[in-house]
Amino acid sequence: MKLMSFSHSGRESFGAVVxxxxxxxxxxxxxxxxxxxxxxDKYADREALVAQGTPIALGEIxxxxxxxxxxxxxxxxxxxxxxxxxxxxxxxxRELSDFPPIFLRVWRSQTAHEAAIVRPNxxxxxxxxxxxxxxxxxxxxxxxxxxxxxxxxxxxxxxDGSVREFQFHAKQIAAGKNFEATGGFGPxxxxxxxxxxxxxxxxxxxxxxEVVQSGDTGQMIFDIPQLINYASTIFTLTPGDxxxxxxxxxVGFSRKPPRYMKPGDVVxxxxxxxxxxxxxxxxxx
Numbered sequence: 581m582k583l584m585s586f587s588h589s590g591r592e593s594f595g596a597v598v599x600x601x602x603x604x605x606x607x608x609x610x611x612x613x614x615x616x617x618x619x620x621d622k623y624a625d626r627e628a629l630v631a632q633g634t635p636i637a638l639g640e641i642x643x644x645x646x647x648x649x650x651x652x653x654x655x656x657x658x659x660x661x662x663x664x665x666x667x668x669x670x671x672x673x674r675e676l677s678d679f680p681p682i683f684l685r686v687w688r689s690q691t692a693h694e695a696a697i698v699r700p701n702x703x704x705x706x707x708x709x710x711x712x713x714x715x716x717x718x719x720x721x722x723x724x725x726x727x728x729x730x731x732x733x734x735x736x737x738x739x740d741g742s743v744r745e746f747q748f749h750a751k752q753i754a755a756g757k758n759f760e761a762t763g764g765f766g767p768x769x770x771x772x773x774x775x776x777x778x779x780x781x782x783x784x785x786x787x788x789x790e791v792v793q794s795g796d797t798g799q800m801i802f803d804i805p806q807l808i809n810y811a812s813t814i815f816t817l818t819p820g821d822x823x824x825x826x827x828x829x830x831v832g833f834s835r836k837p838p839r840y841m842k843p844g845d846v847v848x849x850x851x852x853x854x855x856x857x858x859x860x861x862x863x864x865x
Contacts, residue, residue: 581596581597581626581627581770581771581773581774582596582597582768582769582770582771582855583595583596583597583614583617583626583646583734583768583769583771584596584597584602584614584643584644584646584766584767584768584769585613585614585643585644585645585646585647585648586602586636586641586642586643586644587641587642587644588604588636588640588641588642592612592613592644592648593605593606593612594606594613594614594617595633595636596626596629596630596633597638597768598630598635600637600638600639601635601636601637601638602635602636602638602641603630603633603634603635603636604633604634604635604636605617605626605629605630605633607632607633607634608622608629608632608633609622609623609629610622613648613649613820614646614647614769614820615647615649615650615819615820616819616820618715618717618733618819618820619717619719619818619819619820623717623733626771642692643692643693643694643695643766643767644692645687645690645691645692645765645766646713646715646736646765646766646767646768646769646822647715647765647769647820647822648687648690649687650687650820650821650822651818651820651821652684652815652817652818652821652822653684653685653686653687653689653690653763653821653822653824654682654684654807654811654821654822654823654824655682655683655684655685655740655757655823655824656680656681656682656802656807656823656824656825656826657680657681657682657683657753657826658674658681658801658826659680659800659801659802659807659825659826659827660795660799660800660801660826660827660828660829661799661801662795662799662828662829663826663827663828663829663830663831664676664801665829666829666830666831666834667834669834670833670834676801679810680801680802680806680807680810680811682807682810682811683752683753683754683757684754685740685754685757685758685763685824686758688760688761689757689758689759689760689761689762689763690761690763690764690765691761691762691763691764691765691859692764692765692766692767693764693765693766693767693768693857693858693859694766694767694858694859694860695761695764695859696761696859696860696861696862697739697741697761697762697763697764697841697847697859697860697861697862698759698760698761698762698861698862698863698864699841699842699843699861699862699863699864700743700759700760700762700864701863701864702743702745702746702759703743703744703745703746704745704840704842705743705744705745705833705838705840706741706742706743706744706762706840706841706842706861707741707742707743707744707831707832707833707840707841708739708741708742708785708787708792708793708831708832708841708847708849709739709740709741709742709785709827709831710737710738710739710783710784710785710793710827710828710849710851711737711738711739711740711783711824711825711826711827711849712735712736712737712738712781712783712797712824712825712851712854713735713736713737713738713765713822713823713824713825714732714734714735714804714807714808714822714823714824714825715732715733715734715735715736715769715820715821715822716731716732716733716808716817716818716819716820716821716822716823717731717732717733717734717772717819718730718731718733718819719731719816719817719818719819719821720812720816720817721812721813721815721816721817722812722813723808723809723812723817724809725805725806725808725809726805728804728805728806728808728809729772729777729778729804729805731808731817732772732777732804732808733769733771733772733819734769734770734771734772734774735769735770735772735775735781735851735854736765736766736767736768736769736770736854736855736857737764737765737766737767737849737850737851737854737855737856737857738763738764738765738822738824738849738857739763739764739765739785739847739849739857739859740757740763740824740827741759741762741763741764741841742756742757742762742831742833743755743756743757743759743762744756744832744833744838744840746759764847764849764857764859765822765857766857767855767856767857767858768855770853770854770855774853775853775854778803778804779797779853780796780797780798781796781797781851781852781853781854782794782795782796782851782852783795783796783797783828783849783850783851783852784849784850784851785830785847785848785849785850786847786848786850787841787845787846787847788845788846789846792830792831792832793827793828793829793830793831794828794830795828795829795830796828796852797825799828800825800826801826804823804825807823807825808823811823841861842861843861843862843863844860844861845860845861846858846859846860846861847859847861
């Protein structure tokens with residue numbers, strides 16, 4: 581099942597994608613947000629709830645980030661070996677670590693499918709990073725690797741847009757990862773029962789229809805259970821938390837000359853069995 585957050589007639593809600601419609605599930609589920617739905621008892625009955633919901637044409641709604649206001653967005657750094665190697669070749673001095681390097685995004689840094697990724701006035705070095713997003717369904721602390729898959733609600737596409745100039749101000753890269761409306765997230769979440777745990781999923785990023793990244797999730801240095809285990813060692817994961825799992829090679833800053841997203845561009849992140857996230861690039865107003 582595909583679940584999404586959306587706005588319609590001035591009201592924010594969530595629902596299930598059925599053909600060219602979204603079936604609003606908020607009334608049937610008795611909650612207002614997708615994160616609350618994932619955490620609640622009725623989530624297990626989601627197939628039956630679809631028959632009780634109200635269908636709305638996708639053309640009539642406005643997409644929201646899949647989880648509009650997650651408590652935590654945990655992001656992985658250089659979690660594909662080919663991306664790590666291209667970063668080194670571009671002059672970054674970074675060692676492979678024994679534990680997953682991570683940072684946190686804030687929810688205001690996100691933007692939805694078909695909404696603009698905004699290049700800030702402060703810099704022109706806005707780069708793309710196509711990534712698989714994992715949405716946590718069952719929370720917990722100190723989650724063992726061998727049971728981590730049980731905590732996954734589903735998967736989505738993410739563009740971990742990076743303002744490189746600010747990212748490289750210091751070794752702590754979060755400054756370049758948290759400009760408002762730079763992280764595309766969508767269009768929906770595909771529930772975990774639709775994708776076999778550990779399945780290698782092809783990932784492709786396109787800039788103005790040109791393929792700039794092509795890889796698959798099997799290339800991760802730290803896999804999804806390892807990321808969940810490590811993150812949950814630090815803090816309690818809660819339903820609706822998002823883990824973005826790293827990007828393959830092909831980012832803009834490592835090119836010669838470097839290449840960045842600019843107003844008027846369109847960037848797409850497509851992940852096998854999940855969908856395609858599309859964002860136009862606009863300048864900060």
